[in-house]
Amino acid sequence: MNGVSKSQRQRLIADWLRGERVGSQEEVVARLALAGVAATQATVSRDLDELGAVKVRRDGSIRYVIPGPADARHAAAKLDRLLAEWVDAIVPAGNLLVLRTPPGSANLVANALDCAEVADIAGTIAGDDTIFVALADGVDAHAAAGRLRARRSGTEPRAQQSVSPEGE
Numbered sequence: 001m002n003g004v005s006k007s008q009r010q011r012l013i014a015d016w017l018r019g020e021r022v023g024s025q026e027e028v029v030a031r032l033a034l035a036g037v038a039a040t041q042a043t044v045s046r047d048l049d050e051l052g053a054v055k056v057r058r059d060g061s062i063r064y065v066i067p068g069p070a071d072a073r074h075a076a077a078k079l080d081r082l083l084a085e086w087v088d089a090i091v092p093a094g095n096l097l098v099l100r101t102p103p104g105s106a107n108l109v110a111n112a113l114d115c116a117e118v119a120d121i122a123g124t125i126a127g128d129d130t131i132f133v134a135l136a137d138g139v140d141a142h143a144a145a146g147r148l149r150a151r152r153s154g155t156e157p158r159a160q161q162s163v164s165p166e167g168e
Contacts, residue, residue, distance in 0.1 A: 021063045079116040083152035092141035097133040120144040
């Protein structure tokens with residue numbers, strides 16, 4: 001299986017995390033090696049981060065999991081943290097928002113936006129350091145940018161973070 005793409009490798013990892021107990025990055029590296037995929041611990045660490053995997057204690061052991069819809073609070077908290085740490089600018093542009101990040105960080109932030117299911121956002125497209133955020137019908141781009149900026153700075157109350165267009 002040499003020559004496996006990043007997305008194929010991440011799909012393997014995600015499948016393992018959903019179906020089996022995986023307790024360490026070293027274990028993921030070993031499983032990949034058994035599957036014929038060469039990867040370093042640093043690569044696996046980035047993959048786990050991009051997949052949104054988190055370590056949790058379940059049934060007396062620590063393991064990696066990929067949060068699902070039931071983990072909406074975790075997704076919202078992760079989004080807030082990533083907005084604060086990785087988003088340099090939030091610019092309204094028509095019915096889009098353009099988010100600027102350091103090189104290599106856009107995919108991570110876009111994934112967090114998608115997972116948090118923010119009511120204002122229809123979807124995202126990420127490049128290397130830029131994210132296009134398509135807004136839901138009827139959402140004012142300047143108001144949505146303001147709400148994301150407030151989340152980034154931690155000044156928006158949790159109950160108002162995912163305001164629907166009708167709520168403005």
